[in-house]
Amino acid sequence: MVLKIIPVGPLEVNCVLLADEERGEALIVDPGAEGDRIAEIAGNFRVLGILCTHGHIDHVGQVAALRERFEAPFYLHPADLHLRNDEIWGGFGGYIKALPCPEPDVPLEEGMELKVGSVMVRILHTPGHTPGMCCFYLEREGVLIAGDLLFKGSVGRWDLPGGDPLKLKRSLERILTELPEDTLVVCGHYEETTVGHERKFNPYLRGGIP
Numbered sequence: 001m002v003l004k005i006i007p008v009g010p011l012e013v014n015c016v017l018l019a020d021e022e023r024g025e026a027l028i029v030d031p032g033a034e035g036d037r038i039a040e041i042a043g044n045f046r047v048l049g050i051l052c053t054h055g056h057i058d059h060v061g062q063v064a065a066l067r068e069r070f071e072a073p074f075y076l077h078p079a080d081l082h083l084r085n086d087e088i089w090g091g092f093g094g095y096i097k098a099l100p101c102p103e104p105d106v107p108l109e110e111g112m113e114l115k116v117g118s119v120m121v122r123i124l125h126t127p128g129h130t131p132g133m134c135c136f137y138l139e140r141e142g143v144l145i146a147g148d149l150l151f152k153g154s155v156g157r158w159d160l161p162g163g164d165p166l167k168l169k170r171s172l173e174r175i176l177t178e179l180p181e182d183t184l185v186v187c188g189h190y191e192e193t194t195v196g197h198e199r200k201f202n203p204y205l206r207g208g209i210p
């Protein structure tokens with residue numbers, strides 16, 4: 001399996017290319033910016049889909065371009081539909097070069113499974129940062145693509161439109177109690193961590209969320 005983390009744009013969103021080299025198939029996760037660079041890296045693979053963990057502009061900003069280029073379906077949880085082109089991001093002006101985000105071709109839902117080559121990706125609906133926030137879990141490979149649910153030593157914001165601290169807490173509890181300690185967590189920004197490391201050291205799990 002190829003798991004390539006590509007930090008893109010001024011907010012350094014971790015776009016992820018998930019691929020099976022033998023079958024030549026790939027999924028693109030969270031193409032928030034730098035669509036041309038992502039397309040170049042994904043170029044040799046047949047892109048089966050474009051998945052977004054949630055609807056924030058820094059994660060969906062290049063979906064439109066890549067969807068057209070690879071003729072691949074776009075996956076997003078329907079609870080984040082209203083966030084796609086939210087005006088709050090107008091404040092970023094030209095800072096984030098985002099294209100208007102299209103309607104998803106396929107709605108994500110809890111428990112859904114997608115296959116890329118021999119790799120099985122399970123969708124976990126983990127609301128709190130946004131209502132439709134989803135994590136992508138590769139159980140056999142021990143990898144969780146966590147979007148903005150969780151960061152190394154921190155958690156996603158719950159104060160943006162649609163954020164909910166109680167739901168965030170429940171989603172974090174679910175991930176950190178149900179998944180094995182050695183699960184590699186690829187976060188939506190910044191460096192990777194593991195479930196075990198966050199169980200021990202994440203300050204927000206010790207009363208940091210109101």
Ligand SMILES: [Zn+2]
Nearest residue numbers: 054056129148
């Ligand atoms: Zn976000």
Ligand SMILES: [Zn+2]
Nearest residue numbers: 056058148188
């Ligand atoms: Zn983000």
